[in-house]
Amino acid sequence: xxxxxxxxxxxxxxxxxxxxxxxxxxxxxxxxxxxxxxxxxxxxxxxxxxxxxxxxxxxxxxxxxxxxxxxxxxxxxxxxxxxxxxxxxxxxxxxxxxxxxxxxxxxxxxxxxxxxxxxxxxxxxxxxxxxxxxxxxxxxxxxxxxxxxxxxxxxxxxxxxxxxxxxxxxxxxxxxxxxxxxxxxxxxxxxxxxxxxxxxxxxxxxxxxxxxxxxxxxxxxxxxxxxxxxxxxxxxxxxxxxxxxxxxxxxxxxxxxxxxxxxxxxxxxxxxxxxxxxxxxxxxxxxxxxxxxxxxxxxxxxxxxxxxx
Amino acid sequence: xxxxxxxxxxxxxxxxxxxxxxxxxxxxxxxxxxxxxxxxxxxxxxxxxxxxxxxxxxxxxxxxxxxxxxxxxxxxxxxxxxxxxxxxxxxxxxxxxxxxxxxxxxxxxxxxxxxxxxxxxxxx
Numbered sequence: 217x218x219x220x221x222x223x224x225x226x227x228x229x230x231x232x233x234x235x236x237x238x239x240x241x242x243x244x245x246x247x248x249x250x251x252x253x254x255x256x257x258x259x260x261x262x263x264x265x266x267x268x269x270x271x272x273x274x275x276x277x278x279x280x281x282x283x284x285x286x287x288x289x290x291x292x293x294x295x296x297x298x299x300x301x302x303x304x305x306x307x308x309x310x311x312x313x314x315x316x317x318x319x320x321x322x323x324x325x326x327x328x329x330x331x332x333x334x335x336x337x338x339x340x341x342x343x344x345x346x347x348x349x350x351x352x353x354x355x356x357x358x359x360x361x362x363x364x365x366x367x368x369x370x371x372x373x374x375x376x377x378x379x380x381x382x383x384x385x386x387x388x389x390x391x392x393x394x395x396x397x398x399x400x401x402x403x404x405x406x407x408x409x410x411x412x413x414x415x416x417x418x419x420x421x422x423x424x425x426x427x428x429x430x431x432x433x434x435x436x437x438x439x440x441x442x443x444x445x446x447x448x449x450x451x452x453x454x455x456x457x458x459x460x461x462x463x464x465x466x467x468x469x470x471x472x473x474x475x476x477x478x479x480x481x482x483x484x485x486x487x488x489x490x491x492x493x494x495x496x497x498x499x500x501x502x503x504x505x506x507x508x509x510x511x512x513x514x515x516x517x518x519x520x521x522x523x524x525x
Numbered sequence: 526x527x528x529x530x531x532x533x534x535x536x537x538x539x540x541x542x543x544x545x546x547x548x549x550x551x552x553x554x555x556x557x558x559x560x561x562x563x564x565x566x567x568x569x570x571x572x573x574x575x576x577x578x579x580x581x582x583x584x585x586x587x588x589x590x591x592x593x594x595x596x597x598x599x600x601x602x603x604x605x606x607x608x609x610x611x612x613x614x615x616x617x618x619x620x621x622x623x624x625x626x627x628x629x630x631x632x633x634x635x636x637x638x639x640x641x642x643x644x645x646x647x648x649x
Binding site: 252256257259435437438480509511512515 | 552553555556558559562563564565579580636637638640641642643644
């Protein structure tokens with residue numbers, strides 16, 4: 217997730233950039249990618265607006281979102297974001313990734329423009345797991361490569377590093393009296409932007425709360441859900457960014473309710489994007505994302521580290 | 526690395542989606558349904574536990590264990606994949622007294638992906 221400062225934008229051309237900044241702030245600029253993440257019995261699905269704690273082979277293609285940034289000193293800008301991410305497990309529990317977003321920006325009353333936002337490289341390591349308690353903790357970092365995107369859509373000419381911690385917790389260990397709460401799981405991230413320019417440092421925090429219907433059916437109680445419902449995971453995500461210094465303004469972010477559908481070879485998910493305040497946006501956006509399970513489709517190539525076992 | 530002029534890779538996307546659709550359905554084996562059913566209650570002691578998975582499983586690396594409420598294994602330790610349906614894993618049971626039993630399973634699908642799970646059923 218890339219977060220940058222909004223107040224530096226001064227003109228309509230800059231508004232293009234502002235849209236990118238808001239999208240980044242709400243977690244859409246770099247869509248996270250994930251594949252099959254297990255801790256014991258628990259399968260944690262790839263989430264859309266927030267990253268998960270797993271370092272696995274992953275291909276996110278495509279992520280398509282639309283969100284309209286607020287009008288401040290220029291026209292409001294609607295942005296369609298076409299994103300991808302690819303991650304490869306290099307060593308056991310350690311993965312490297314690359315992601316990019318093609319932005320199509322349309323300011324009210326002005327022509328549209330398209331171009332790539334800055335590309336990002338990432339690294340993640342699964343540090344700790346507790347199988348009986350379905351818990352996982354990981355560390356990682358992301359490098360927004362300054363100048364790798366197009367200036368006309370506001371790609372930042374300077375780089376930003378974001379060290380991040382990740383966690384996941386399934387509630388399959390709840391007592392029998394709370395058995396219908398056992399399908400719940402929570403994942404989250406906490407990271408700080410460290411820009412190489414004079415932009416503010418931001419604290420990026422995200423949560424994803426999900427109710428795993430396949431888990432309900434296979435671990436708790438077969439309530440006879442028919443397809444496609446038995447393969448669905450309703451969830452709500454919170455993707456937030458809080459400036460820490462340099463007059464960075466107020467916290468921005470979105471609340472994203474939605475649903476994921478699991479298939480043997482892919483996951484498709486859809487969420488609404490609800491801004492938490494006017495600084496984030498005034499209209500509800502939407503995102504649709506396809507996660508291709510490359511470890512299942514091409515098991516001889518993916519699903520295992522390049523080096524080690 | 527100059528990426529500024531790269532068009533959005535529509536062709537690559539279409540090719541990947543085509544390959545995904547055309548590829549064989551090898552995948553992780555998840556529990557589809559079971560007899561006795563997950564979390565279910567039966568009035569008579571079942572003669573076996575059957576678990577249907579979403580994929581074919583490898584017999585040599587797949588197991589089921591059925592324990593009583595005290596944690597003691599009560600199955601007949603004859604777990605096997607059904608001869609006609611390679612996605613069905615079964616294990617025989619003796620006559621079980623009333624109580625709650627825990628089924629623990631580990632399977633490896635035919636593309637070597639491992640999955641595991643457990644559930645309970647009750648005999649009245």
